[in-house]
Amino acid sequence: MNLKSHSLFATIIILSFFLFLSFSSQAAKGGKKISSDLFGLFFEDINYSADGGLYAEMVQNRSFEYNPTEQKTWNPFSYWEYVAPGFSYGRINVETTAPIHPNNPHYVVLDVEHIGHEAKYTGISGVGIKNSGFEGMVVKANDKYDFSMFARQLGNEPVAFTICLQTLKGKILAQTTVSVAASDWKKYSATLIPSANCDTANLVILATNAGKVGLDLISLFPEKTFKNRPNGMRADLAQMLADMKPRFIRFPGGCLAHGDGLGNMYRWKNTIGPLETRKEQRNIWNYNQTAGLGYYEYFRFCEDIGAKPLPVLPAAVSCQNSGDTWRVGGTGQKALPMNEMQEYVQEVLDLIEWANGPVTSVWGAKRAAAGHPAPFNLQYIGIGNEDKITPEFEERFKMIFAAVKAKHPEVTVVGTVGPAPDGEDFTKGWKLADDLKVPIVDEHYYTSPEWFISHQNRYDSYKRNATEVYLGEYASWGNKLRNAIAEAAYMTSLERNGDVVRMASYAPLLAKKDFTQWKTDMIFFNNVKINPTPNYYVQKMFSANQGDYYFDKVILKDEKDQNLAASCVRDSKTGDIIVKMVNFGNAPKPMKINLGKFGSIASLAEQTVLSGEADAENTLDNPQKVSPVSSTVKVGKSFNYSAPAMSLTVVRIKTKK
Template sequence: MSRITVRTENKRFPTAPNLYGIFFEDINRAGDGGLYPELLRNRSFEDSIEPKDCHTEQDGYALVSRAGWRDEFNHGEGLSRWIRKNGTPYTPVPAWYTNHAQMCLDRDDTLNVHRQVSLAVAFEKGGELYNTGFCGIAPKEGARYHFYMFARTETPVKVSVSVEEDAHEFGKLDFLLEGDGYVRYDGSFAADGDGRNARLVIRCPEGGKVNFGFCSLMPEDTYMGHGLRRDLVEKLRDLKPRFLRFPGGCIVEGFSPETAMQFKNVVGPVWERPGHQLMWHYRSYNGLGFHEYLQLCEDLDMEPLYVCNCGLTCQGRMPEFFEGEELEAMLQDTLYAIEYAIGDKTSEWGSLRAQMGHPEPFRLNYIEIGNENSGEVYEVRYRKFYDAIRKRYPHIRLIANTHLEEKGLQADIVDEHFYSTAEFFAENTNYYDNYDRKNPKIFLGELAVVRGWVGQLYGALGEAAFLIGMERNQDVVELASYAPLLENVDYNAWFPNLIRFNQRESIAIPTYYVWKMFGNSRGEDVVEADVETGTLYRPVKGMASLMGQAGLRYRNASWNGTPVGVTHELMGRVKEEEGSSCILPPDEEQRAEAEKLYRVDKDRVFAVFGEEQVTSGTFDIDIYAEEGREICLGVYSGRMPKEVYMADETHPPKEWNAANVKPFVWTLENGVSTFREQKFPSDRNLDEERIAELRYGEFNHFRYEVDGKQMKLYVNGECIHQVNVPGFPSLSSVVCDSPSEVIIKIVNMSPEEDAVEITLDCQVEDAYQVTLLTGEKQAENSFEEPEKVHDVLQSHSGASSHFYYTAPAYSVNVLRLVKVQDCCTEQ
């Protein structure tokens, strides 16, 4: 049984007004074909064209940047697994196919200077050109759709445009193509039925030659008529988000100079927006651009939070740095973006905003300078952008990617990102408790469980526990958003994502409901609340490993008294010698593999013993000790749970590698023994340093004993460290209030229900409401069961200044208690 003691009279600080927001990045085809509901894929015919500062290899399979970063390209179709999963047949122009017609890309006759090609088609009589959309077009009966295209012909050509599936025609438009140069043709139709795998067909009954410059098919019914997919925006609206971070994410940086995001390329008529290749394996047409983001913010009453490129391509993808005129141009692009958002309609870019239908300024109070940038190259560019923006727009709060205050630079807010396991988040509910209140505010710009209970209820519980700690420190944490936001399930590049969709419907993962519950229950002040509860231990597995300098000699390795050998040579090769074994330095194959991994030292050895699934037992080994040589043993050397994301899809990592095995590390060097946990950004000591005497020039006996909760480490029979496996509170809670109510948020990560004893210093009414999220630990939502896990509003009774609430096993609970006015009791 847990206890929560609430003191509403002790207000800690006001709740942060903009705490809960959303972050949009075009990943998993979240933009085109998703939030921006274009139904035609490759509407500008440019998907198969590599960026000018890149080249392709292996017959178009791989795209390689000038700096050497590789990605799957497949002639513009993206990931190989998308092609396999979706059964995509080859075509030289992605998504476009012909029957009795020939097509090719024309680089000389384009719609405008921003288009690289047009699609030249020579139709035979009755010939067809068709587009398969984003894994099919899904018309809905009675819904209206608007089609337009820019086309040029030398002589008049008759065409019909229809949406068809299995010989059924959902709607049809007829056009006579004629006139000088490119002419725009528009039409609308209402679908006469439901479809799932339809295609857009342009049919030419009499034959002829046509150059298509650009085309589009979109539903007419969009959210508030502003061109965004209704069901997706409604799900965003229900979160009550207070800000929108856009447009990324890594796409802001790009993976090459040409693919870096620039404001000037994402405004104006959509057919004049150049589009660009994203590092998420596809091309964006930028129909969802700066104006559309600002309009969405206005529609949902959110603060825009614009992320600008500060002169760097992605530092995780072999970066290039903008210098001189290029850097000045990127700074100017950011200043243009601000002017577009909040400048007078008579200004250069404010006038374009007015032309786009919004003469009055939007809001813009937050700008983030760069995305996930760091180091001296970032510091120089950050200062340049900071000074220029602050001088012209002093009201804007400026966000840094790292703690630049440690370098003497100013920042209003610092953006921190966390991707890990459910247990990591639960263990770090107190992460900001001791944060220096004089330092910049915190923006939790990206956080998600990406290993283990991914997209499942237990993952959401871990995240919820972390949010509980965040709310207890919202005098420090000003903003927070989950990442990523949206996923077209047919083009998955990252998982999990808050909202998943196909061409007809959308669902939310359990985490969505946590953010909805917390974002809809804010209160006015955070109040004092003490929590007493039990401890849950992190799940651990795996036997031992040896790490450190090459040349380490050992013998007599055993597990529970049975001899055991090295099962995985992650770095270095084991050489058997007479009576012992030695770990040789990593070979060229291992070193090449390490080049693709994150934070792996290519000069250190790493060898894993025995089985992976064990959680308790005794490991014994004799290791030869030499003065000046460190000895490192790993405890619990199992692999971390897999994650979907791969840094280089063209060279997937091995199942066992030096980056996905993170044991607790026991190190002995110069007579000092340390025991630590490998964590980002720096390791954490599990115990104090201890003196451990070794007999140099001979084998010493090492032993450890583990039972899933405790670890005991011995040298030559002497216990050096005795440490508990890291754990976390089984229940966490934060309390906010207003003049009329008390809001208690409770996360129970235990497999057992918890009869929570709640004591308040004020009287509350008997009846209260609870919003509850619970279910099986591994429960997740699907299109077949879209609300298997969702929030449920319940009515309860029995509340008072002292009462019990039963929090179900594996649950998130938001209690809303109504205060009895003018009545307080001393506790």
């Protein structure tokens, strides 16, 4: 390319850039700038969402830490079974002397006295243990499964092990061997490749010679996790979330974060580093959390799906519903002693350094050691979760907020205003936010579909250029189509008020069948199947079709009919115009769309419609009974649309540049 042609090429590039800016400006003319982070996800370890759910670990009670404070019938041997095929015999017991790490105190000791003859059916003999996983282990033929365990030789002789996957009848699906010959704790790894599919497999660890050995943190992971991450996520569940294209993920929970009493608060430092050093504990929903899905994994998952991380830390107080107070309105809030507050404030600051600090910083180095030298670019941090706004809470929140604001003004603090859309804590929380000029506060409410329909103007009167809202938890009570469509109507009002509502996320997110503590959830699942509810499809249709400019008076409808709702947004990155129309009524209703203000538009658009019977809902056996239907439709500068009864329609329209 000669100089003249090079100059011409540069001129074309510059002109194209300014033409694009002109196009963007014209397309946005008359639009209102709204949040580009409006719709995201809230993940809480409730309903077995993490262990046995999104976290792909297949072994249950892998570190022998289950105990009766979690479930009355639990003990360190729960979900393990002593096995001794071929008339072998020995003993097992749980010990705590010289564990791998103080955070992981229990381990099993296997004392093998005699190895018998090979069992006729399985062809193996030995003394060992068997794990049934979370209601059975799902394995697929020819896939790879990564086995590991920590072990140490306690007797005079090395101990050889046969590791295998078996059916419930004992048929061997995969088999390998491991030899333990070190007197110190050491990690042993192997790969198992099943010969057939099985939804109820068991993992068997058999010592095949006499000896004594300690075992701990026995693990089995599918190699095919989401994006093939070690210690990663269940691929199909994670993909369901990635498909929503959420702008953020709030984690690790709501009530789980501040916990059932001070000793049960979720402390992020206990959830990073090598798995054997992480601290397991009972969560507030009364089951065990291994912390295998910890802060590093949460941040990495956010990065993998292009969502901003929003960690929520306790405001140095426990949940007001701690102990036996769930049924009496909550009086169990406890506060960290003031002489511990400086250390706790530093814990919050350390998280920001861990997420964003350079590798030369103390906590940035720990992030790098875990495999992520680049910063995670943390932008938001939540302090507190629907707390009772007591003097103790206010005093501690002020200390944390002031410290973060002083040292990390680039990080936006999200405060809290209690568990309800109104009331004493709501009023006190908002006053505190106004006094301190907290950038964002977290509102929560669960209520009826009718409430969502009748409160679509809630945020119209909120003050602009002041504290913004994060609607961190909301849902109508139920997973029928009518619940989802009521939420869709309300979400159009969130878009309309996207200049004051910064973020919103439905809750709870995941629920394992037969292991639920909350009756309304977005996605139900078992080990094999996934049931996306109508609520999921509404959330996905909004989240995957977000815009950063809102346009009024594009969709004409009967303004007196509360069952009708609509919004129009534009994605400035693509130039797409996105129209959303909701009909909560029981008959089709007309709407008129006028796109005259957007310049030239493409004649064909993508249309997605979710509709059906009001009481229709999906199940694990029929997960697509209510699901959206997509098509290509013709559009013009002005066109009419008949919104079906009980429906959400999204039309995505390309603009011509």
